[in-house]
Amino acid sequence: MREINASIPFDKRMWRQDLRGSQAHVTMLGAQGIVAAEDAAAIHAGLGEVAADFEAEGVPEDLALEDIHMLAESRLAQKIGATAGRLHTARSRNDQVATDFRLWVRDAIDQAEAALGALQDALLARAEEHADSVMPGFTHLQVAQPVTLGHHLMAYFEMIGRDRSRFTDARARLNLCPLGSAALAGTGFNLDREATAKALGFDGPTRNSLDSVSDRDFAIEYLTAASQTALHLSRLAEEFVIWASQPFGFVSLSDQWSTGSSIMPQKRNPDAAELVRGHSGRITGALVSLMITMKGLPLAYSKDMQDDKPPVFEAHDLLGLSIAAMTGMVESATFRLERMRAAAEAGFSTATDLADWLVREGGIPFREAHHITGRAVAMAEQAGIRLDQLSITQLKEIDSRIDERVYGVLSVDASVSSRTSFGGTSPKRVREAIAAARKSRQEEGR
Numbered sequence: 001m002r003e004i005n006a007s008i009p010f011d012k013r014m015w016r017q018d019l020r021g022s023q024a025h026v027t028m029l030g031a032q033g034i035v036a037a038e039d040a041a042a043i044h045a046g047l048g049e050v051a052a053d054f055e056a057e058g059v060p061e062d063l064a065l066e067d068i069h070m071l072a073e074s075r076l077a078q079k080i081g082a083t084a085g086r087l088h089t090a091r092s093r094n095d096q097v098a099t100d101f102r103l104w105v106r107d108a109i110d111q112a113e114a115a116l117g118a119l120q121d122a123l124l125a126r127a128e129e130h131a132d133s134v135m136p137g138f139t140h141l142q143v144a145q146p147v148t149l150g151h152h153l154m155a156y157f158e159m160i161g162r163d164r165s166r167f168t169d170a171r172a173r174l175n176l177c178p179l180g181s182a183a184l185a186g187t188g189f190n191l192d193r194e195a196t197a198k199a200l201g202f203d204g205p206t207r208n209s210l211d212s213v214s215d216r217d218f219a220i221e222y223l224t225a226a227s228q229t230a231l232h233l234s235r236l237a238e239e240f241v242i243w244a245s246q247p248f249g250f251v252s253l254s255d256q257w258s259t260g261s262s263i264m265p266q267k268r269n270p271d272a273a274e275l276v277r278g279h280s281g282r283i284t285g286a287l288v289s290l291m292i293t294m295k296g297l298p299l300a301y302s303k304d305m306q307d308d309k310p311p312v313f314e315a316h317d318l319l320g321l322s323i324a325a326m327t328g329m330v331e332s333a334t335f336r337l338e339r340m341r342a343a344a345e346a347g348f349s350t351a352t353d354l355a356d357w358l359v360r361e362g363g364i365p366f367r368e369a370h371h372i373t374g375r376a377v378a379m380a381e382q383a384g385i386r387l388d389q390l391s392i393t394q395l396k397e398i399d400s401r402i403d404e405r406v407y408g409v410l411s412v413d414a415s416v417s418s419r420t421s422f423g424g425t426s427p428k429r430v431r432e433a434i435a436a437a438r439k440s441r442q443e444e445g446r
């Protein structure tokens with residue numbers, strides 16, 4: 001029973017939040033005259049001593065004391081004696097744990113948010129450096145149209161920005177204080193719930209005591225945001241794995257963010273990227289785990305809910321590592337621009353530009369232009385040359401309406417520069433996007 005019942009092995013991670021919550025609670029009890037002022041002061045001071053002990057020695061895993069809440073109270077009793085027993089007035093472990101966990105998840109959100117901001121800055125810096133570096137853009141992992149590396153990196157800047165906003169949204173909904181809901185029904189003591197909420201940095205008290213002690217949707221929302229973030233990181237990691245492979249050779253990873261092989265001396269493996277990809281599976285697993293824990297529980301608290309913490313702690317740790325690793329890789333990678341350009345030039349990636357030119361200059365319907373271009377691609381493919389290496393005689397053979405001006409659109413640089421629609425890949429647009437992103441990052445800093 002002791003082993004299945006105890007949560008101290010993992011919930012000791014919340015000791016700071018637990019002591020902070022208790023200090024806010026006892027301060028309020030004192031102010032309301034529920035506990036005598038000198039007792040409240042003694043408890044407050046005692047909790048400070050317990051905190052100093054935990055800070056210095058760590059939190060002991062005493063299974064007999066079950067969880068961090070009981071452990072902290074018993075430590076307090078060792079310090080100040082029987083007065084410690086007054087701390088739990090008008091409180092239950094149910095509103096206590098709900099409060100602690102909200103505080104913990106709120107900190108986790110703030111950490112994720114800040115780390116993602118740093119990743120965005122890394123992406124921005126590299127995008128700026130490569131605003132006009134040409135690379136192939138892919139669909140189906142087939143060369144489609146040339147793009148710029150800066151544009152590609154800024155795509156991830158956008159994704160990470162949305163991830164951050166999901167954390168921010170979750171934080172806003174989370175930020176109400178359950179303390180004072182007691183076991184489930186509220187309490188008859190004359191509490192000041194506004195005061196404890198304020199002391200703990202919440203926007204106010206939660207509105208329904210049953211809901212307060214029995215929902216963990218704030219943790220699920222955190223895990224949802226974490227899973228979506230991990231999914232984006234996994235996609236970026238996958239790009240690095242592909243780009244770092246020899247046949248692609250688009251990137252060489254720094255020594256710092258790659259590993260050697262124990263047997264093949266030539267190897268430089270993208271282990272960190274692979275682990276970011278792998279960790280996203282575990283983070284999503286944590287989300288699924290908590291949703292399934294919660295889905296069959298009637299109101300109010302059930303002990304199943306103690307299982308809410310391990311998945312959240314695990315996801316937080318894995319996400320922190322994944323963001324840091326991805327940031328490091330982005331910052332330190334060497335992009336092999338000549339390889340990227342050669343790949344962009346090799347795949348008839350400007351075929352759409354030829355078709356568009358026929359539409360624009362020849363007044364030809366797009367469908368027909370598409371057919372004509374298809375014949376040009378086939379001819380170039382057969383001759384083993386690029387589209388812009390076809391002679392004007394060859395091009396005219398395919399369609400007499402083609403003239404020399406077409407060469408102005410067939411190079412990858414011309415193609416990229418022409419994509420000037422808002423959000424497009426032209427270096428001019430990419431620089432504008434970077435400038436706007438920088439501005440909004442600066443505004444956040446204020």
Ligand code: ARG
Nearest residue numbers: 007067093094097301305306
């Ligand atoms: N360790 C428990 C948890 O994490 C604390 C709440 C215990 N409440 C109870 N009614 N047994 O959920």
